[in-house]
Amino acid sequence: MEDQLKAIFGERSHGKSPEEHALSSDRIYVRSQVQLALATEGAKGRRLTAYEAYQAYGLNALQAVALEGTALLARRMTEPADTLRKRRMALGLTIDQLAKSAGLLASDVEGAETVGELSPIRHLERIAQALALDERQIGSVAGAQGDERLGVRLREISESKDATVFSGPDVMALAEAAWIIAKQRHLEQVNAMPRRALFREKSGDYNFPAYEKGYELATRTRRILGIAPDEPIASLKTLLEDTLGIPVIQQALDTRFAGATIANGEDRGIVINERGRNENVWVRRMTMAHELCHLLWDPDERLNSLKADLYADLEIRGKGLSPSDAVEIRANAFAVNFLAPRSGVERIAANSHDITATVTEVMVTYGISATAAQHHIKNILGTEPPKKSGARLPRPSDEWNARENLATDFFKPAVTPISRRGRFAWLVAKAYKSGRISEDTGAEYLRCGVEEFQANADLILNLTASA
């Protein structure tokens, strides 16, 4: 076995298992649309480390490369054309929309969808990412691990009766977010990070008063996570991603949207709109907490593959008019009580000289917006605070912005889209530094040049680690 593994992975490889040999191998592979080979000078395809190639294509393929010089990946003539075309149509997208999202020409997409046509692997990967498919499997596995339910859901929202709600660009942005969510979870696995299980227990109780249910769930969540009753949550993004293992993706969506939860296969994540009111970090924290409630506590059948929330949904209060309103009321109440626990608000109120000071103190202590603070205080104390003019309300300090934005605002390379910064970028850099992915792959994931990626990999690791 050892001899066989050395024959595959090279004399310098070592270990007790194929995985260990792959990780210690210095061999670099290259793939095209149709086959895998050892990389040589001038080969223009996607370069992969031995570990990457092993993870994606298995030992048999690498053995074929060792013995025959190549491993055939595209065994079916109809791939990847069929998968790409069917997926695009399943999502209800035009060729032009897909091309724009993938940063390609329409003719590139047409070529990729034509049986028998040979396309650059980098084009195929870009298209696959835009369609929330596993780009490593494109051409070699029919369907490329695409989540059909997500595809159906994306199409549903693109064909919604109100045609202005989800535009083609919105659908594309959500599809890309779905890809990032799945890839982020994959990178955690690649980096040998344990998969953290979300709460098993769900709650379908939205009965009146739904906001009290939200308060209870928030208190319970804080207790489960070991957060002290009055303790502020310094960085909700860090809590979600590091503690709970929930990817949080910032995307550019229509300004009506606040956020969404997305399931891609077994992987769930949260999408936060970087546009609109979320530009205020305190509002963004409420959005994240609202989506967190859906993800942690809503039954799966209600959550579906994609659930999007408008900014208007985050403001629903009172008795509500429909079952869906009760769901949002509960999530809103969860959000505000999770961030600004009732006991903490009561303590602040007891030590404040007036209600206005209470509002201000709650805002700056717990990092929530004025609107959220005012409603929260009214619910807890039964007293409606007077409306303060915007000029006299506190704004998020630099510290609040830094705690939630550090890994995105000061990110390098600057060309990396905001959706791929933060923890995703950190995982990419970590995988690269440990030889689990190539610089070619890392650069592609962060949408920058190879040299730029290599030059900034350490910075990414340090910046995000300190966020």
Next chain:
Amino acid sequence: MDQSSSPPNTAQANTLKEAAFESFRGKYSARPCAISLPPDSDQLRKLTSEDGLHQWTPSPASAVTVRAGNPPIIDPEKSKAAIHLWVIRPSDVVYALEHCEFGKTLELGVIKHSNLTGGEPAHSGGEVVFVDDRTIVVNCCSGRYGAQTPEELEAVGSAFKASGYTVWAMGPDEETKKPLPFGTRPQLVED
């Protein structure tokens, strides 16, 4: 494109074929089997005509009309049973079905190019599918004798064409720097 021509007689055809492959041999010397195999490996067991080894003969085709815009795309999976391995040996050109009865007796279940040479040096090797009795699709995929350069790939196509066939050839895969396997659109080999 119309490539009509008068049908050559057998002697003429054989002469043309030999000239074509001799020209190839002159440019691309025989090289050792690229894979080191133990002497007792059954991948070195040499096929005979009784085992299904064929000599390459000129196409029996007469006039040929070729539509360049209609390439026969070979599905690697569906056409598995029709794929032949070919080798340009120092003195002849041979081919045999990859999935043949002889191959089933071997450890891998299929023959390799080294079964056509006994592990001896050869000038080139690859795969071929007969579309009909006058048309072939050829590639240069062989872990043992595969083409080393795009020029060699081109020369292989020309040599087979000179033997009287309409030849569609799989070209080079620029992304891996290897010959392209079947599965995508081949190119018509023209004069």
